[in-house]
Amino acid sequence: MSDLIFMTGATGVLGQELVKKLLLTTDSEIAVLARSKNRVLHSERVQKILKTAGMDSHYGSRVRVIEGDVTKHKFGIAKPDLENLKLNVKVFYHIAALTALNGSEKECRQINVGGTEHALELAWDLRKNGKLGRFVYFSTAFVAGSVWDYRSKEDALPEKPVFANYYESSKYQAEGKVREAMAKGLPVTIIRPSIVVGDSLTGEVSDFNVIYPFIKLFAHGILTKLPTHPENTFNIVPIDFVINATAAIMKDPRSLNKCFHLVSPNPPSIGSLVSLRESFPQSAEIEMIDPSDFNKDRLDAQGQMVFSMLEPYLGYLNGKLTFDTSNTEEILRDTDISMPVTDHAFLKTLITYAVKAGYLVI
Numbered sequence: 001m002s003d004l005i006f007m008t009g010a011t012g013v014l015g016q017e018l019v020k021k022l023l024l025t026t027d028s029e030i031a032v033l034a035r036s037k038n039r040v041l042h043s044e045r046v047q048k049i050l051k052t053a054g055m056d057s058h059y060g061s062r063v064r065v066i067e068g069d070v071t072k073h074k075f076g077i078a079k080p081d082l083e084n085l086k087l088n089v090k091v092f093y094h095i096a097a098l099t100a101l102n103g104s105e106k107e108c109r110q111i112n113v114g115g116t117e118h119a120l121e122l123a124w125d126l127r128k129n130g131k132l133g134r135f136v137y138f139s140t141a142f143v144a145g146s147v148w149d150y151r152s153k154e155d156a157l158p159e160k161p162v163f164a165n166y167y168e169s170s171k172y173q174a175e176g177k178v179r180e181a182m183a184k185g186l187p188v189t190i191i192r193p194s195i196v197v198g199d200s201l202t203g204e205v206s207d208f209n210v211i212y213p214f215i216k217l218f219a220h221g222i223l224t225k226l227p228t229h230p231e232n233t234f235n236i237v238p239i240d241f242v243i244n245a246t247a248a249i250m251k252d253p254r255s256l257n258k259c260f261h262l263v264s265p266n267p268p269s270i271g272s273l274v275s276l277r278e279s280f281p282q283s284a285e286i287e288m289i290d291p292s293d294f295n296k297d298r299l300d301a302q303g304q305m306v307f308s309m310l311e312p313y314l315g316y317l318n319g320k321l322t323f324d325t326s327n328t329e330e331i332l333r334d335t336d337i338s339m340p341v342t343d344h345a346f347l348k349t350l351i352t353y354a355v356k357a358g359y360l361v362i
């Protein structure tokens with residue numbers, strides 16, 4: 001049997017693309033953890049995703065589906081499946097998370113912190129009693145919170161980050177647990193993307209999560225006041241770069257026990273993002289207000305409601321957070337993968353795809 005990869009989060013935006021990449025570029029078999037949802041069986045969900053990608057011929061042969069939920073001890077995996085994982089898993093990707101920026105404290109703790117604790121417990125078991133060679137953890141560049149004027153390093157967590165939402169704080173705690181395990185000898189690689197958006201050439205993405213709902217707020221004229229400066233930047237990264245860079249990182253033995261920022265070296269400004277509203281006839285003029293002069297109590301009732309939808313995103317609009325990418329650049333130097341370009345033309349590509357897919361309406 002070839003190497004077995006075990007992956008959580010394979011039904012999500014990044015997981016789906018990573019499964020495709022692994023099927024196309026390796027001969028590994030992949031066991032994916034999935035749950036049943038909306039009365040669709042866990043296995044049917046994965047089969048459908050593979051079918052959409054034109055890869056359903058691998059279902060049941062190279063891709064096997066294991067039912068489970070990361071909030072449960074050992075993910076609630078049935079004993080025979082656990083035994084099989086123990087015998088064969090070489091690489092374990094823990095990607096599953098609650099990515100909603102407005103997720104509650106309880107949900108984020110259960111899924112992101114609790115889920116990672118369960119993943120680590122399983123990883124130790126697969127390491128001590130099996131063949132696990134590496135635990136790959138998908139963290140986020142925003143474990144650094146939305147602190148101002150902070151340069152986040154790859155090989156450490158900041159001491160006192162200021163968080164914009166429970167998603168960030170729970171991912172910070174979860175990465176802390178992964179780092180503790182790494183210090184105790186678990187072989188680990190940590191991947192920290194910034195805000196993942198569509199493909200660099202086509203804008204294509206399988207779901208419009210994280211930053212897209214914010215774009216919808218201003219594209220559809222709901223947002224008229226924004227506490228930020230137009231020159232502030234927000235860090236987005238195309239999904240193909242994240243997947244290609246992750247594959248390159250995994251191939252390079254120097255990536256063991258290291259962390260990698262997968263971010264844009266030249267992120268776009270808020271001003272350039274907001275200028276895209278010109279493509280949307282129903283969008284309104286947006287007034288950018290210095291955050292220190294902004295008082296949400298002065299907004300009318302509708303403004304306060306919009307502001308409450310906006311709050312989880314504010315960190316991404318106000319932060320002067322920058323990211324060191326030394327580890328990533330060192331690995332990519334020996335490949336044909338370049339750091340991503342996220343200029344105005346790329347923003348237009350993203351918007352054009354979101355309109356074509358019916359997410360944004362012109």
Ligand SMILES: NC(=O)c1ccc[n+]([C@@H]2O[C@H](COP(=O)([O-])OP(=O)(O)OC[C@H]3O[C@@H](n4cnc5c(N)ncnc54)[C@H](OP(=O)(O)O)[C@@H]3O)[C@@H](O)[C@H]2O)c1
Nearest residue numbers: 009011012013014069070095096097099138140193195196
């Ligand atoms: N997207 C970004 O902008 C971004 C940026 C930086 C880091 N990341 C990190 O990258 C990872 C993947 O992000 P994504 O955008 O692909 O997320 P996503 O599209 O929201 O997918 C989340 C995945 O986690 C699974 N999941 C959630 N709760 C679960 C549970 N209780 N048990 C089992 N599976 C569960 C989901 O399964 P269901 O399909 O069953 O819900 C889905 O497969 C996350 O760890 C995220 O923190 C993402």
